[in-house]
Amino acid sequence: MAHLLEVEDLEVFFETPGGGPDVHAVRGVSFTLDQREKVGLVGESGCGKTTTLLAVAGLLAPTAKISGRVVLNGQEILGLGDRAMRPHRWTEMSMIFQGSMNAFSPVTTVGRQLADAIQVRGGQPKAKARARARELLSLVGIPAERASSFPHQLSGGMRQRATIALSLACEPKIVLADEPTTALDVMVQAQVMELLDRLCDELGLALLLVSHDLMLVTEMCERLHVMYAGEIVESGSDDQIVGAPAHPYTSRLFAATADLSTSAAPVAIPGAPPRLDHPVAGCSFRSRCDKAFDRCEHEAPVLLPVRPGQEAACHLVEDHDVGEPGLAVPGGSEFIPGGRDGSA
Amino acid sequence: MALLEVSHLVKHYEKPRGTLGALSRRPRQYVKAVDDISFSIEQGEMLALVGESGCGKTTTAETVLRVIEPTAGTITLSGTDLTGLSEAELRPLRRHMQIVYQDPYASLDPRFRVSRTIEEPLAIHGIGGSKRARRDLVSEALAQVELVPTNLFLDRFPHELSGGQRQRVAIATALAVNPELLIADEPVSMLDVSVRAGIMALLSRLCRERGMGILLITHDLGVAAHFTDRVAVMYLGRIVETGSTRAVLSGPQHPYTKALCDVVPKRQTKRDRAEGSLLRGEADATGTAAAGQGCRFRPRCRYAIEDCVEVDPRLRPVEAGDGHETADGHEAACIRPGLFELGQNVEVGRE
Numbered sequence: 001m002a003h004l005l006e007v008e009d010l011e012v013f014f015e016t017p018g019g020g021p022d023v024h025a026v027r028g029v030s031f032t033l034d035q036r037e038k039v040g041l042v043g044e045s046g047c048g049k050t051t052t053l054l055a056v057a058g059l060l061a062p063t064a065k066i067s068g069r070v071v072l073n074g075q076e077i078l079g080l081g082d083r084a085m086r087p088h089r090w091t092e093m094s095m096i097f098q099g100s101m102n103a104f105s106p107v108t109t110v111g112r113q114l115a116d117a118i119q120v121r122g123g124q125p126k127a128k129a130r131a132r133a134r135e136l137l138s139l140v141g142i143p144a145e146r147a148s149s150f151p152h153q154l155s156g157g158m159r160q161r162a163t164i165a166l167s168l169a170c171e172p173k174i175v176l177a178d179e180p181t182t183a184l185d186v187m188v189q190a191q192v193m194e195l196l197d198r199l200c201d202e203l204g205l206a207l208l209l210v211s212h213d214l215m216l217v218t219e220m221c222e223r224l225h226v227m228y229a230g231e232i233v234e235s236g237s238d239d240q241i242v243g244a245p246a247h248p249y250t251s252r253l254f255a256a257t258a259d260l261s262t263s264a265a266p267v268a269i270p271g272a273p274p275r276l277d278h279p280v281a282g283c284s285f286r287s288r289c290d291k292a293f294d295r296c297e298h299e300a301p302v303l304l305p306v307r308p309g310q311e312a313a314c315h316l317v318e319d320h321d322v323g324e325p326g327l328a329v330p331g332g333s334e335f336i337p338g339g340r341d342g343s344a
Numbered sequence: 345m346a347l348l349e350v351s352h353l354v355k356h357y358e359k360p361r362g363t364l365g366a367l368s369r370r371p372r373q374y375v376k377a378v379d380d381i382s383f384s385i386e387q388g389e390m391l392a393l394v395g396e397s398g399c400g401k402t403t404t405a406e407t408v409l410r411v412i413e414p415t416a417g418t419i420t421l422s423g424t425d426l427t428g429l430s431e432a433e434l435r436p437l438r439r440h441m442q443i444v445y446q447d448p449y450a451s452l453d454p455r456f457r458v459s460r461t462i463e464e465p466l467a468i469h470g471i472g473g474s475k476r477a478r479r480d481l482v483s484e485a486l487a488q489v490e491l492v493p494t495n496l497f498l499d500r501f502p503h504e505l506s507g508g509q510r511q512r513v514a515i516a517t518a519l520a521v522n523p524e525l526l527i528a529d530e531p532v533s534m535l536d537v538s539v540r541a542g543i544m545a546l547l548s549r550l551c552r553e554r555g556m557g558i559l560l561i562t563h564d565l566g567v568a569a570h571f572t573d574r575v576a577v578m579y580l581g582r583i584v585e586t587g588s589t590r591a592v593l594s595g596p597q598h599p600y601t602k603a604l605c606d607v608v609p610k611r612q613t614k615r616d617r618a619e620g621s622l623l624r625g626e627a628d629a630t631g632t633a634a635a636g637q638g639c640r641f642r643p644r645c646r647y648a649i650e651d652c653v654e655v656d657p658r659l660r661p662v663e664a665g666d667g668h669e670t671a672d673g674h675e676a677a678c679i680r681p682g683l684f685e686l687g688q689n690v691e692v693g694r695e
Contacts, residue, residue: 185563190607215609238613258566261610265570268542
């Protein structure tokens with residue numbers, strides 16, 4: 001079956017100024033995105049999640065060395081120049097950026113900027129584009145008359161809604177969202193996530209969501225990929241990641257997040273991710289892993305199936321019997337999903 | 345005597361009414377950023393002031409520091425009323441109250457090495473005497489925030505540090521002058537989830553070990569939950585619920601607190617997520633709800649009744665089922681007590 005978006009063995013290197021070793025930011029990342037599917041990429045700062053997203057969108061600086069395959073709707077788009085990439089942007093694939101303040105020009109009204117995008121990309125006449133801009137604002141819950149507001153006149157939450165409207169301007173099939181709620185307070189974050197969720201369902205969009213907040217992503221996406229030091233270290237469905245994570249890193253990310261549904265205080269992950277300008281010997285997570293043993297020192301684990309639909313790159317899952325769901329997973333916790341009442 | 349005693353603090357800003365407005369003697373209008381709030385912090389205690397953007401929590405913090413002048417009310421630090429003091433009288437007291445800002449990427453001077461950043465306040469307040477003595481104090485402050493071995497960090501520039509390390513430097517800078525009160529304004533909201541707990545645990549430990557009082561400003565109840573002793577939930581300039589963290593979070597009594605609890609992401613899939621509890625709209629400090637009479641939360645409250653339009657609810661002790669007040673100083677400002685069960689949620693709070 002053809003996927004809407006297929007990323008295969010993506011590698012990204014950045015040159016270091018001054019001739020140092022290249023930074024190997026993305027290391028053999030593969031994943032797919034189907035129609036109407038919501039997929040999350042999760043990991044700490046510097047794990048390569050945003051670089052992956054930018055590589056998919058063809059937005060990395062020309063100095064980045066990229067290899068692998070990115071297939072959109074059956075067409076290879078990796079390495080396409082700006083001009084060749086243009087028909088795919090906005091109409092097939094659009095992006096929501098992190099800093100909503102910077103996504104808009106400060107000197108033009110929000111409505112005008114929306115209309116511009118529609119006019120240029122969608123080839124609509126001006127009057128129609130303006131009407132559509134107002135329609136889009138209403139769609140994201142902003143009163144249409146705010147089309148004449150400048151970005152600074154909108155609250156942070158409204159601005160982020162407006163960037164969502166912008167991303168939907170030309171009816172794309174895929175929306176790439178890079179930390180869409182990081183700068184917002186939790187109440188607005190919840191509102192924006194709910195809006196994004198609802199719009200994806202109503203408009204039949206596929207969503208690729210990048211975030212450092214694992215719990216935010218599990219509440220939103222059906223499939224998750226956990227990234228560490230440029231690699232995907234665990235993939236699985238929302239149920240599998242929430243209920244039985246197989247990689248110690250995934251468990252530690254859960255344990256590090258404050259959760260009102262458990263009385264256990266969150267525990268930070270000690271240390272920091274390894275530098276990416278040197279090859280990492282063995283498992284990249286081993287120095288921060290409380291389950292590391294001899295083998296992790298010298299042998300890099302590869303993604304292996306844990307159970308159908310779930311993979312993890314950890315030596316502890318190697319001897320696991322595949323296909324028997326419900327087995328105790330090494331590194332996994334005994335958490336039973338079900339929220340507040342189930343875990344009291 | 346409490347370390348910090350804030351009593352009936354008010355900060356109103358006048359809305360611009362323009363020349364025409366002034367000439368036509370249109371009545372002055374005010375934005376009630378902080379509207380009659382009282383709270384106290386003991387030595388070794390961490391109080392979280394929680395609320396959405398625009399609820400007045402940062403204004404409260406800056407008023408406590410006298411960075412901005414209060415409209416009314418008193419602020420007492422270790423028995424000294426700060427509100428009446430001149431800038432010159434205030435200066436020697438400033439070392440006793442320090443602040444850690446939200447964004448460690450903006451709060452540290454990019455041209456200063458870590459050692460100079462931490463040393464500067466020592467020099468300003470004339471602490472430590474000789475340069476050598478000051479350097480020892482700098483190392484000590486770094487050790488306090490767990491940036492060890494300290495000689496590895498002394499000569500670094502901010503860009504050579506991770507976000508979490510930068511925030512630790514900012515905390516060390518505040519600690520160096522040995523303050524009695526530390527205000528932490530969203531200290532972890534710019535940081536990765538994976539390091540947040542480390543910073544919060546550090547603040548919690550420093551608070552306890554040094555007997556320092558900490559006022560934590562946050563929009564995220566999840567951050568406050570496991571590391572603070574008490575919480576005060578603010579909405580449009582008022583405290584709407586307060587009490588021990590354990591009491592408030594295990595049984596929120598104000599609909600707003602309940603909503604704040606509900607939006608903290610949990611370890612659950614979309615299917616497990618409770619539907620429909622999300623608050624609509626935003627807290628608008630300049631809007632009519634903040635200015636008029638009645639409950640300010642009413643326009644967004646699903647439990648609002650007719651009386652909420654008339655009655656301005658004030659904090660009242662929360663009563664347990666048997667008619668007695670609950671322990672822990674639990675108070676809520678809602679005219680409909682008993683909307684939510686007490687102790688319904690998992691008990692979270694500082695150990």
